[in-house]
Amino acid sequence: MIIQQISVFLENKAGRAAEITKVLSNEGIDIQSFYIAESSDFGVYRLIVSNVEAAMAALRKAGHAVSLTPVLSVDCPNRPGSLTGILELLASHGLSVDYMYAFIHGDINRAIIRSKDIEACQKVIIGAGIK
Secondary structure (H helix, E strand, C coil): CEEEEEEEEEECCCCHHHHHHHHHHHCCCCEEEEEEEECCCEEEEEEEECCHHHHHHHHHHCCCEEEEEEEEEEECCCCCCHHHHHHHHHHHCCCCCCEEEEEEECCEEEEEEECCCHHHHHHHHHHCCCC
16 A cells, blocks of 8 residues: 655754654654664655654644655565565566665554555555555
């Protein structure tokens, strides 16, 4: 399923990530998954949250630069080879992955996948019977 990921652009300085988590915590928003990509000067904090609209509003109000990105949330059982199967399936259709990270919530194990052609990825995944 295609879901919305929040991307927050941050200076690479001590405490900046904590600012984001505090803003969301103060609004009662649960961070369900995250990934931080960094360089020497800045970082991108990628988040899957319980309430996208409220998180976007709270982060903007706090002065943070944010954007929404569609990503694919795919069932990925916690067993050897399950991620390989998903990635090989996408590759066999000529679809590349820009980045990915894990989403684990209780018994739910998912891969969060970003691709330039997210709709084609979703079609292939659904066609293969993967949730």
